[in-house]
Amino acid sequence: MSSVPHRRGSADARDGRHGDAAAPCAPRPRRRAVLAGAAPVVAALLSGCGEDETPPAVPTGPAAASPSPQASTEQVAQIVADVSARVVAADGARDPSLLAPRVVGTALEMRTRAYENLGKVPGLPATLPTPSSDLQTALVPSGEGFPHTVIAVVTDSADAAVHHFLPLQLADARSVYTTWGWARQLGGVTMPAGVAPRLGAAAVDAADDEDLVLAPQDALALFAAVLSNGDAADPSDLLEPDTFTEEMHASIQAERAMLNPDVPADSLATIHEEYTVHPGELAALRTADGGAFVAGSLRSSRVITLVGGATMSSPDPELALAGTSGAFTQEAVREYGATVVLYVPPSGKSGRIRALAATKSLLGARGQ
Numbered sequence: 001m002s003s004v005p006h007r008r009g010s011a012d013a014r015d016g017r018h019g020d021a022a023a024p025c026a027p028r029p030r031r032r033a034v035l036a037g038a039a040p041v042v043a044a045l046l047s048g049c050g051e052d053e054t055p056p057a058v059p060t061g062p063a064a065a066s067p068s069p070q071a072s073t074e075q076v077a078q079i080v081a082d083v084s085a086r087v088v089a090a091d092g093a094r095d096p097s098l099l100a101p102r103v104v105g106t107a108l109e110m111r112t113r114a115y116e117n118l119g120k121v122p123g124l125p126a127t128l129p130t131p132s133s134d135l136q137t138a139l140v141p142s143g144e145g146f147p148h149t150v151i152a153v154v155t156d157s158a159d160a161a162v163h164h165f166l167p168l169q170l171a172d173a174r175s176v177y178t179t180w181g182w183a184r185q186l187g188g189v190t191m192p193a194g195v196a197p198r199l200g201a202a203a204v205d206a207a208d209d210e211d212l213v214l215a216p217q218d219a220l221a222l223f224a225a226v227l228s229n230g231d232a233a234d235p236s237d238l239l240e241p242d243t244f245t246e247e248m249h250a251s252i253q254a255e256r257a258m259l260n261p262d263v264p265a266d267s268l269a270t271i272h273e274e275y276t277v278h279p280g281e282l283a284a285l286r287t288a289d290g291g292a293f294v295a296g297s298l299r300s301s302r303v304i305t306l307v308g309g310a311t312m313s314s315p316d317p318e319l320a321l322a323g324t325s326g327a328f329t330q331e332a333v334r335e336y337g338a339t340v341v342l343y344v345p346p347s348g349k350s351g352r353i354r355a356l357a358a359t360k361s362l363l364g365a366r367g368q
Contacts (some may be wrong), residue, residue, distance in 0.1 A: 073138065073140055075177070076135060076138050076140060076150055076152055076168070077135050079102070079168055079177045080131070080133055080135045080152055080154055080166065080168075081133035081135075082102055083102045083103065083131060083166070083168075083179055084130070084131050084132050084133040084154075084157060085133070086098055086099050086100075086102050086103060087099065087103065087111070087130050087131065087157075088130060088157065090103075090111060091111075091128075091130065094115040094118065094119075095115070096108060096111050096112040096115060099111060101176055101178065102176065102177070102178055102179065103178070103179060103180075104178045104179070104180050105178075105180030105181065105280070105281050105297065106180050106181045106278060106281055106297040106337050106339060107179060107180050107181045107182065107339070108180075109337060109363065110128060110181075110337050110361045110363070111128065113361075113362075113363045113364055114126070114127075114128050114361065114362075117321055117362065117364065120320075120321060121317050121320045121321060123317050124317045124318070124320075124321075124362075125317070127360075127361050127362065128361055129156055129162070129164060129182070129184055129359060130156065130157040130158065131154045131155075131156065131157065131164045131166055131182050132154055132155045132156060132157040132160075133154070134154055134155040134160070135152055135153075135154055136152075136153045136154060136155065136163065137152075137153050138150055138151060138152040138153065139151045139152075139201040139285040139287075139293060140200070140201065141200065141201050141202060141203055141285065142200040143202075143203070145203075146170065146171060146172050146173070147169050147170060147171050147172075148169065148170040148177075148203075149167065149168070149169050149170075149203050149283045149284075149285060150167070150168040150169075150177070150285075151165060151166070151167050151168075151283060151285055151293050151295060151341075152165075152166045152167075152168060153165055153166070153185075154166055154182075156184075162184060162185070163184070163185040163357075164182040164183060164184055164185065164357065164359075165182065165183050165185065165293075165295060165341040165356065165357045166179055166182040167179060167180070167181065167182075167283035167295040167341075169283060180281045180297060180339075181281065181295075181297055181339030181359070182339060182359065183295065183339040183340055183341045183356075183357035183358050183359045184357055184358065184359045185356065185357045186242055186243050186244055186355060186356065186357055186358060187243050188243055189242075189354070189356055189357075201285040201286050201287070202285065202286040203284065203285055203286075204216055204284035204285060204286055204292045204294075205284075206282050206284065208284075209347075211290055211346050211347055211348075212291065212292060212344050212345075212346060212347055213238060213344055213345050213346070213347050213352075213353060214238065214344060214353065216282060216284040216292060216294040216296075216344065217277070217282060219294055219342050219344045219353050220277045220282065220294060220296040220298075220340070220342065221277055222234060222238060222239060222353070223239065223245075223298075223340060223342060223353070223355065224275040224276055224277050224298055225275075226239055226245060227245055227248055227249075227273075227275040227298075227300070228272075228273065228274050228275045228300075230249060237352070238352055238353050239352060239353050239354075239355075240351075240352040240353065240354045240355075242354065242355035242358075244340075244355055244358040244360075245355065248273070248360075252271060252272075252273060252302075255271055255304075256270075256271050259271060259304065259312075266307070267307070267308070268306070268307065268308070268310045269304050269305060269306050269307060269310060269312065270304070270305045270307060271302065271303070271304050271305075272302075272303055273300050273301065273302040273303070274300060274301055274303075275298050275299070275300040275338075276298065276299050276300070277296060277297070277298060278296070278297035278298055278299050278337070281296055281297040282294070282295070282296045282297075283295040283296070284344075287343070289345075289346060289349075290346035290349075291343060291344055291345045291346045292343070292344045293341060293342075293343060293356075294341065294342045294343075294344055295339070295340070295341045295342075296339070296340060296342075297337065297338065297339055297340075298337070298338040298339075298340060299335070299336070299337055299338075300335070300336045300338065300360075301333055301334070301335055301336075302333065302334045302336070303331060303332075303333050304328070304331060304332040304333070304367075305330070305331045306328060306329060306330055306331065311327070311328065311329050312327070312328045312329075312332065313326050313327050313328075314326050314328065314332065318334055318362055318365055319332050319334065319365050319367065320365075321362075321364055321365040321366075322365040322366050322367040323366075324367050324368065328367045328368065329368065330367070330368045331367055331368065332365070332366075332367035333365060333366050333367055334362060334364075334365045335362070335363040335364045335365065335366075336360050336361060336362055336363055337360070337361055337363050338358060338359060338360040338361070339358070339359050340355060340357065340358045340359075341355070341356045341357040341358070342354065342355055342356065343356055
């Protein structure tokens with residue numbers, strides 16, 4: 001956490017609010033601050049699906065030569081095991097080259113930057129989860145078109161009670177399935193009836209809003225906007241409250257208070273975190289109820305801006321990456337990457353867009 005900024009020159013604290021207008025406001029009552037608890041097991045997550053029987057074990061063995069839902073499920077089990085093995089090996093050696101060819105994009109960047117950051121700041125907390133080879137279930141399309149998208153649910157390598165949503169994509173017939181990220185199931189998540197993962201799920205185009213409350217790309221953009229600016233960014237109230245958003249907003253408000261003790265808000269320093277959708281990383285598949293699971297990547301910058309000549313010295317290990325010896329006279333910036341999974345309901349039915357899973361990781365820091 002950042003230490004308290006100190007004013008240079010005049011000791012008088014200015015009144016009023018000096019932060020940027022986009023800083024997250026205090027949540028309205030419908031988004032009360034709740035910290036995420038332990039993720040429930042998949043059976044609980046799917047408790048609203050009306051399927052009482054335990055799903056059959058995922059078959060293993062060689063994949064069939066021709067595409068079919070069953071063959072795709074077998075391939076998913078093998079791919080998940082390969083992804084997990086490569087991540088475990090890379091983490092052990094702190095060598096991102098061992099992630100190839102399965103791990104790409106945001107997931108590769110998160111791991112690469114984490115290994116670099118740990119080399120610079122040995123005490124930096126590790127925040128990267130590792131998916132296991134234990135495939136629980138998956139949305140598997142049956143078509144032969146490309147790109148071919150699968151969304152798998154797997155357990156965590158260190159805690160079987162934790163689950164991750166893992167999008168997998170095959171660009172063309174000459175490529176291999178790759179993943180650009182995985183997102184941890186959020187605490188308190190319940191699934192609406194009729195959206196259990198299934199075989200034969202249809203892919204959804206990023207801009208396709210037919211029969212959906214919002215197109216997948218627009219749902220991700222709205223989620224990023226609410227993370228950045230609070231409820232004001234969702235005037236139609238399309239997003240259901242979730243623990244990830246509430247945690248992010250609560251941490252901003254806590255850091256704002258710490259930066260400005262015993263003075264009006266933002267008198268010594270302002271703080272704002274802006275989220276954007278990372279292009280080129282989106283996976284969307286239809287659910288049985290006509291809605292869609294949507295997975296995507298985000299980037300964010302959390303900026304502390306010192307005002308009125310204030311200075312700040314911070315012991316925060318994240319800000320130690322800025323290379324300023326913990327001293328700042330103008331600004332301090334942390335950069336993050338995130339993978340999120342949303343459920344977008346079908347249009348014409350009750351229900352709001354829900355965040356199902358999210359994982360966020362530090363990429364770096366800078367400042368002056």
